[in-house]
Amino acid sequence: MTAVLRMVGGRLLWSVPLLLVLSALTFTLSWLTPGDAARTILGTNTDPAAYRQVREQLGLDRPLSEQYWTWLTHAVRGDLGNSLFTGEPVASALNARLGVSLCLLAGAALVIAVAGVAVGMAGALRGGLTGRILDAASVIGMSVPQPWFGLVLVVVFAVNLGLFPVTGYVPFVQSPGDWARSLVLPAVCLAAGGIAMIAKQVRGAMVDVLGRPYVRALRANGLPARSIVFRHAAKNAALPVVNVFGVVLIGMLGGSIVVEQLFALPGLGQLAVSATAQHDLPVLQGVVLYFTALVVVVNLLTDLVSGWLMPRAATS
Known part of the structure; x- marks a missing residue:
């Protein structure tokens, strides 16, 4: 029984760096992908001022490291944020x-x-x-x-x-x-x-x-x-x-x-x-x-x- 608990604990412990690496990689790859949520919401032909305003509202104007840290600090508390499009809590959308x-x-x-x-x-x-x-x-x-x-x-x-x-x-x-x-x-x-x-x-x-x-x-x-x-x-x-x-x-x-x-x-x-x-x-x-x-x-x-x-x- 002790060996089983030790093995389970080891697996769970290794999952922490795995989650950190994959989440950081997802953030980086999304940032490198052309376009962003604000452009998708407003369309291609839109006023630059409106585009900047939406980016600011969504927090997309902040540095990538700051965006990731904000998401991570909320995620460890069980808060995965809200969808940028529907406003629905992410956890509710995923659980459904x-x-x-x-x-x-x-x-x-x-x-x-x-x-x-x-x-x-x-x-x-x-x-x-x-x-x-x-x-x-x-x-x-x-x-x-x-x-x-x-x-x-x-x-x-x-x-x-x-x-x-x-x-x-x-x-x-x-x-x-x-x-x-x-x-x-x-x-x-x-x-x-x-x-x-x-x-x-x-x-x-x-x-x-x-x-x-x-x-x-x-x-x-x-x-x-x-x-x-x-x-x-x-x-x-x-x-x-x-x-x-x-x-x-x-x-x-x-x-x-x-x-x-x-x-x-x-x-x-x-x-x-x-x-x-x-x-x-x-x-x-x-x-x-x-x-x-x-x-x-x-x-x-x-x-x-x-x-x-x-x-x-x-x-x-």
């Missing part, structure tokens, strides 16, 4: 959209876990031509562009077959069935590359474990094949798969921005795109903060699961 992004990520993670493990296990156990076909399918899956794959899903399953909605999101409280249907295509689109990566990792890990001496000894002792695979080999092969799965989940955070735009899901990714286009720095900083927190949580869960699996793998 967080559930959509979490549902999308959870659905994609479920698809990856089920499909990736199933394909990888099939490739490892069957081998031969089947294994090579699954390997080739995995490579293709990692190479397919996400927007193109999403459009194919929409054309086939939404437009032609009418099984799922083309775009949009239905809240769970409004209709659980429609909520699930609205997430199927986005989750599959987001999970496509991850399925391929996990399938390759599972197949490689299982082939390696099944070739070890203790597995041959279990077979020689007449242990059933199902018991060897699922009670012994899978346990030892799970550890590297879990580590890769954590990396895949973190990579999906970036992919969720594209998927939310493609399927018109009102999540954090879509909010990040609109905030970037409008130079709404407080909102963009809030999105970066939330995404960074999700990265920390995923890494923490990955470490906890890996620590739980390690002694079991060693005793198999």
Whole structure:
């Protein structure tokens, strides 16, 4: 228990400099981007005096370091500021959209876990031509562009077959069935590359474990094949798969921005795109903060699961 608490504390401690670096980098890159919120609000052809007045009202005329320090001192107290366009508190805007992004990520993670493990296990156990076909399918899956794959899903399953909605999101409280249907295509689109990566990792890990001496000894002792695979080999092969799965989940955070735009899901990714286009720095900083927190949580869960699996793998 002490080791677990020490590991959790270390992860949380490392998250502090990570948040500082990413927030400062976001401020700097936004400052280097042509244009600003005042220009977006007033338009291109506007009176210079009005432009200067709006910049002063928004605090954009102050030095970049001063703007960042003001945001940081408020952020550590839980105040992420207000949107430069709507005046809505940033925390409220983010919390209203967080559930959509979490549902999308959870659905994609479920698809990856089920499909990736199933394909990888099939490739490892069957081998031969089947294994090579699954390997080739995995490579293709990692190479397919996400927007193109999403459009194919929409054309086939939404437009032609009418099984799922083309775009949009239905809240769970409004209709659980429609909520699930609205997430199927986005989750599959987001999970496509991850399925391929996990399938390759599972197949490689299982082939390696099944070739070890203790597995041959279990077979020689007449242990059933199902018991060897699922009670012994899978346990030892799970550890590297879990580590890769954590990396895949973190990579999906970036992919969720594209998927939310493609399927018109009102999540954090879509909010990040609109905030970037409008130079709404407080909102963009809030999105970066939330995404960074999700990265920390995923890494923490990955470490906890890996620590739980390690002694079991060693005793198999």
